[in-house]
Amino acid sequence: MSFASFNLHPQLTARVKALGYKVPTPIQMRAIPPVLAGKDVMGLAQTGTGKTAAFVLPILERLLPGPRRGVRALILAPTRELAEQIHVSIRELGRATSLRSCTVYGGVGVSPQIQNLRAGVDIVVACPGRLLDHLAQKTIDLKNLEVLVLDEADRMFDMGFLPDIRRIVKQLPLERQTLMFSATMPDDIKRLTDEVLRHPVTIKIGHTAPAHTVSHALYPVAQHLKTGLLLELLRLTDAESILIFTRTKHRAKRIGQQLDRAGYRAASLQGNLSQNKRQDALDGFRNGSYQILVATDIAARGIDVSSVSHVINYDIPDTTDAYTHRIGRTGRAEKTGDAFTFVTPDDEPVVRNIERVLGAKIGRRTLEAFDYGKPAPKRDAEFARPPREPRARRAQPAQGQAGARSTRTTVKEALHATGIDRASRGAVRTMKTTPVPSPTRRRHR
Numbered sequence: 431m432s433f434a435s436f437n438l439h440p441q442l443t444a445r446v447k448a449l450g451y452k453v454p455t456p457i458q459m460r461a462i463p464p465v466l467a468g469k470d471v472m473g474l475a476q477t478g479t480g481k482t483a484a485f486v487l488p489i490l491e492r493l494l495p496g497p498r499r500g501v502r503a504l505i506l507a508p509t510r511e512l513a514e515q516i517h518v519s520i521r522e523l524g525r526a527t528s529l530r531s532c533t534v535y536g537g538v539g540v541s542p543q544i545q546n547l548r549a550g551v552d553i554v555v556a557c558p559g560r561l562l563d564h565l566a567q568k569t570i571d572l573k574n575l576e577v578l579v580l581d582e583a584d585r586m587f588d589m590g591f592l593p594d595i596r597r598i599v600k601q602l603p604l605e606r607q608t609l610m611f612s613a614t615m616p617d618d619i620k621r622l623t624d625e626v627l628r629h630p631v632t633i634k635i636g637h638t639a640p641a642h643t644v645s646h647a648l649y650p651v652a653q654h655l656k657t658g659l660l661l662e663l664l665r666l667t668d669a670e671s672i673l674i675f676t677r678t679k680h681r682a683k684r685i686g687q688q689l690d691r692a693g694y695r696a697a698s699l700q701g702n703l704s705q706n707k708r709q710d711a712l713d714g715f716r717n718g719s720y721q722i723l724v725a726t727d728i729a730a731r732g733i734d735v736s737s738v739s740h741v742i743n744y745d746i747p748d749t750t751d752a753y754t755h756r757i758g759r760t761g762r763a764e765k766t767g768d769a770f771t772f773v774t775p776d777d778e779p780v781v782r783n784i785e786r787v788l789g790a791k792i793g794r795r796t797l798e799a800f801d802y803g804k805p806a807p808k809r810d811a812e813f814a815r816p817p818r819e820p821r822a823r824r825a826q827p828a829q830g831q832a833g834a835r836s837t838r839t840t841v842k843e844a845l846h847a848t849g850i851d852r853a854s855r856g857a858v859r860t861m862k863t864t865p866v867p868s869p870t871r872r873r874h875r
């Protein structure tokens with residue numbers, strides 16, 4: 431199947447070609463035809479599967495010939511980063527058209543948004559809270575809305591946005607097309623689907639997702655040696671771009687500074703940054719001026735950096751779901767990627783969970799030249815296991831709580847979809863490492 435078979439407007443087909451998309455991804459193959467036919471669609475697909483183009487292309491196709499009469503498509507997203515990415519996709523795919531889009535989210539000034547909305551836009555990509563403010567102030571008019579998209583619906587639920595979404599939906603025309611995308615299907619999302627979609631076509635992208643080629647490895651290491659191991663791993667790794675995850679923002683900041691001092695082009699992304707600084711770090715990472723970005727899960731949510739070649743979990747995430755989301759950042763759309771996870775003996779229960787869910791063991795590796803026997807400093811404050819990040823009221827996902835059963839199945843599928851079952855076989859590119867075969871040896875050099 432090729433993009434030509436969708437019979438899209440030549441301007442859109444040309445942009446798809448210019449962006450280097452050769453064949454549609456599975457979600458695009460299955461979602462684009464029913465969306466073009468005007469049907470409601472529920473797409474079960476995670477980030478990295480090409481789902482954005484799966485809804486953006488048919489929306490552009492639908493809006494192209496129509497009259498310009500205000501906001502005709504609304505896309506709701508959980509985070510400002512995701513909203514920006516969708517907006518960029520619309521701009522990229524719709525560059526040859528005169529259709530305009532803008533973003534609406536909190537944490538930034540409201541006036542430029544009002545100006546954009548007044549100037550007239552066809553598509554609005556919004557986070558729920560700020561959109562409600564605009565609706566209350568009557569600075570946005572949605573009476574001509576034709577298409578509503580709820581993207582990453584399960585994330586919006588995790589972040590406590592469902593009541594806001596219901597309030598927004600109440601203010602939209604009943605006669606509309608509604609599309610929903612979600613990586614998992616907890617009960618609350620199922621209920622929302624019944625409320626807002628009409629006779630939807632359900633598309634599930636599980637093990638048929640794009641053939642991602644991510645190889646995974648665990649690096650057993652004592653807590654106090656993690657930074658040393660990271661520097662050694664980086665020295666041995668030939669990486670284009672590396673996303674490093676830490677458990678706390680304090681740690682993200684500190685590692686960013688340490689890498690910077692060690693001569694790497696590195697930035698950190700953590701909740702305390704101003705919107706401008708966040709944007710600088712993200713833009714710099716996207717355009718390659720930073721090779722390394724260090725982030726917490728919350729700060730990294732929604733980052734789409736399609737060329738990330740390595741994800742390094744400096745601290746293992748708490749849940750298999752979070753693990754899936756982190757590794758989903760590499761090996762996107764048929765590119766190859768590596769996911770390395772540092773594990774301390776304390777992390778073994780989480781590792782066992784991840785391995786149980788995916789039904790395969792992840793290879794353990796040690797670095798030949800690294801001194802694993804170095805004792806911990808006397809006062810271990812610097813390297814002590816960091817305290818848990820305080821739970822933000824809204825921004826903290828209830829991972830592993832809501833819909834735990836359905837999340838599990840989907841996580842397993844997602845892990846297989848990203849090629850994790852190849853992990854234990856996958857060699858780590860350009861790296862001199864020794865696999866550690868047994869759990870007993872794992873703790874020693």
Ligand code: AMP
Binds near residue numbers: 476
């Ligand atoms: P998404 O899942 O929408 O976040 O997309 C993940 C990445 O895949 C983005 O960087 C897209 O630009 C890219 N992409 C989307 N569709 C295709 C395609 N058909 N072929 C190659 N890359 C694609």
